[in-house]
Amino acid sequence: MEEKIKLDIVTPYGSVLSEEVDEVVAGGSEGEFGVLPGHVPFITTLKIGMLDYKKDGRTFHVFVNSGYAEVSDNNVMVLADSAERSEDIDVERAREAMQRAEERMKKEDDLDFVRAETALERAIIRIQVSEKARSI
Amino acid sequence: MPSLRDIKKRIQAVKNTGKITKAMKMVAAAKLRKAQDSMMKMRPYADKMRSVLIGLSEGVERETHPLLAVRPRKTVEVIVMTSDKGLCGAFNANILRAAIKVIDRLKSEGLEVNISTIGRKARDYFKRRSIQTARVWTGLSGKIVYSSAQEVASEVIEGYTSETTDEVILIYNEFRSVIAQKVAQVKLLPIEPPEEDEDTKALAAGDYLIEPSEAEILNRLLPKNIEIQIFRALLESQAAEEAARMTAMENATKNTKEMVERLTLQYNKARQAAITAELMDIVGGAEALKQ
Numbered sequence: 001m002e003e004k005i006k007l008d009i010v011t012p013y014g015s016v017l018s019e020e021v022d023e024v025v026a027g028g029s030e031g032e033f034g035v036l037p038g039h040v041p042f043i044t045t046l047k048i049g050m051l052d053y054k055k056d057g058r059t060f061h062v063f064v065n066s067g068y069a070e071v072s073d074n075n076v077m078v079l080a081d082s083a084e085r086s087e088d089i090d091v092e093r094a095r096e097a098m099q100r101a102e103e104r105m106k107k108e109d110d111l112d113f114v115r116a117e118t119a120l121e122r123a124i125i126r127i128q129v130s131e132k133a134r135s136i
Numbered sequence: 137m138p139s140l141r142d143i144k145k146r147i148q149a150v151k152n153t154g155k156i157t158k159a160m161k162m163v164a165a166a167k168l169r170k171a172q173d174s175m176m177k178m179r180p181y182a183d184k185m186r187s188v189l190i191g192l193s194e195g196v197e198r199e200t201h202p203l204l205a206v207r208p209r210k211t212v213e214v215i216v217m218t219s220d221k222g223l224c225g226a227f228n229a230n231i232l233r234a235a236i237k238v239i240d241r242l243k244s245e246g247l248e249v250n251i252s253t254i255g256r257k258a259r260d261y262f263k264r265r266s267i268q269t270a271r272v273w274t275g276l277s278g279k280i281v282y283s284s285a286q287e288v289a290s291e292v293i294e295g296y297t298s299e300t301t302d303e304v305i306l307i308y309n310e311f312r313s314v315i316a317q318k319v320a321q322v323k324l325l326p327i328e329p330p331e332e333d334e335d336t337k338a339l340a341a342g343d344y345l346i347e348p349s350e351a352e353i354l355n356r357l358l359p360k361n362i363e364i365q366i367f368r369a370l371l372e373s374q375a376a377e378e379a380a381r382m383t384a385m386e387n388a389t390k391n392t393k394e395m396v397e398r399l400t401l402q403y404n405k406a407r408q409a410a411i412t413a414e415l416m417d418i419v420g421g422a423e424a425l426k427q
Contacts, residue, residue: 010184012282012367014177030347043188044347045356068353070188072344079184081282 003037007053009062009078016083017062019055024076026051026069035071042071048121050129051078061086063129065122086133089126098123140410143403147396154392160223161385164378168314171375174280175311178371182364189361192354200351202297203358206326211248213270213292213301214239215324217308217369218255219377220277225384227309227317227377228257234319235307250301254288254370277374285367292366293359296325308369309376315383317376322369324362 007024009017024035027049033042046069051062067080101120104112138146193204216235218228235251235258242249252271253259262269271291276284295301303325310320346353 010181012178012181012364013174015180028347040345042345042347043353045353068188068356070184070344077184079181 003074005035005037005039005074005076007076007078009051009064009080009083011067011080011082013082016080017085019053021053021055023054024051025053026064026078028069035076037074039071039074041073042069044069046078046080048118048125050125050132051083061129061133063089063126084126084129086129089130091127091130094123094126094130098127138406140403140406143399143406147399147403150392150395150399154389154396157385157388157392161382161389164382164385168375168378168382171371171378172311175368175371175375178364178368182368185357185361185364189357192350192357201354201358203293203325203327203362207299207302209247209302211250211301211303212242213250213252213295213304214242215252215254215288215292215304215306216258217306217373218253218257218261219373220256220274221377222257223384224377224381225387227380228255228261230317230319231307231309232258232261234321238305238307238321252292255373276370277377280367280370280374282363282367285363285370288366289359289363292324293362301325306366306369308373309380311372311375311379314379317380320369320372322365324365327358327361 004020007021028044029047046067051064063084064080065082070077101116104116250270254273256274259272306322309317312318
């Protein structure tokens with residue numbers, strides 16, 4: 001199996017990742033999906049979550065903050081609002097964000113609640129991604 | 137005739153000003169490099185977004201999507217983007233002049249115009265003239281974050297979908313090169329489906345498996361497209377501002393040098409005159425003693 005997939009993750013702040021990988025697994029809005037070489041052309045929206053890719057037998061994790069993915073000709077292009085590799089995640093900051101969000105959620109303000117909820121989700125997944133990477 | 141001491145003081149003052157403007161030029165140059173860098177970095181994202189958007193919007197009826205629908209124009213929102221800080225030459229004056237022109241033209245067509253501003257200079261300008269502004273954003277410059285573009289976009293979109301405005305125009309300074317800025321005007325809403333060109337080839341939507349659905353993706357992409365346009369404008373404006381500041385400060389530094397030269401000449405002349413006067417005094421005194 002010599003075929004590889006080209007994985008690109010770009011955000012408005014620049015390219016986060018551009019690598020030849022063996023397999024990609026990401027969370028689409030309709031559920032998780034995996035991409036192996038030779039996948040059919042495919043477009044989907046992504047939710048806030050984790051994207052895994054395998055390269056030379058190792059698994060890597062990336063935090064992806066909503067966006068969408070396009071698969072074509074062994075290319076996976078992910079456009080995300082923001083994205084961080086597991087080793088680049090600032091866990092300390094994520095924890096602080098989590099606390100802030102939780103506090104805000106206690107105050108009963110509908111508009112704030114939704115925003116706090118997504119902030120909380122982001123923070124939790126960031127922490128998860130970084131913990132998962134370290135446990136290996 | 138100013139005294140020698142006065143001229144000397146003046147020369148020192150001008151020299152100090154020159155040092156400051158030179159330092160500001162250097163700072164602007166560094167910031168410009170950074171701003172240009174962020175502009176480059178967001179390009180691949182914007183390009184890709186465009187190609188997907190072209191592909192998807194081909195098969196869609198314009199009327200079916202609230203952000204694509206064209207309504208008869210009654211109220212137009214004009215967003216004027218300036219800098220927060222001054223000392224950047226004609227940067228802000230150019231934008232404001234262009235904005236007033238656009239606003240006057242729209243008004244002469246019998247349309248209602250809502251003015252929104254981004255940047256302190258635009259806010260102050262309209263405030264001084266007691267012109268009412270609808271929305272005001274300041275302090276977005278410096279480190280430009282995507283979330284500020286999102287914030288602006290969401291308010292603009294809300295105004296459009298609630299039919300408070302029927303068209304949204306954004307006026308900003310486009311970064312052409314280090315020595316040239318150009319006032320640019322883009323229509324944010326209703327969204328014109330982007331045209332295909334050599335740089336961005338359309339993605340053939342028919343060849344793709346699409347999840348959840350074409351309409352659903354379009355629903356998310358269209359607002360994103362507006363965010364991207366605003367984000368791009370913010371970055372361009374920032375780069376243009378620093379470029380304009382660099383040029384302005386360079387000119388200022390050059391002017392101080394000229395001034396120092398002129399003042400030095402004046403100083404030397406005054407010094408010589410003083411010496412001559414002194415000599416005449418001495419000679420006069422000696423002559424008097426002889427007699």
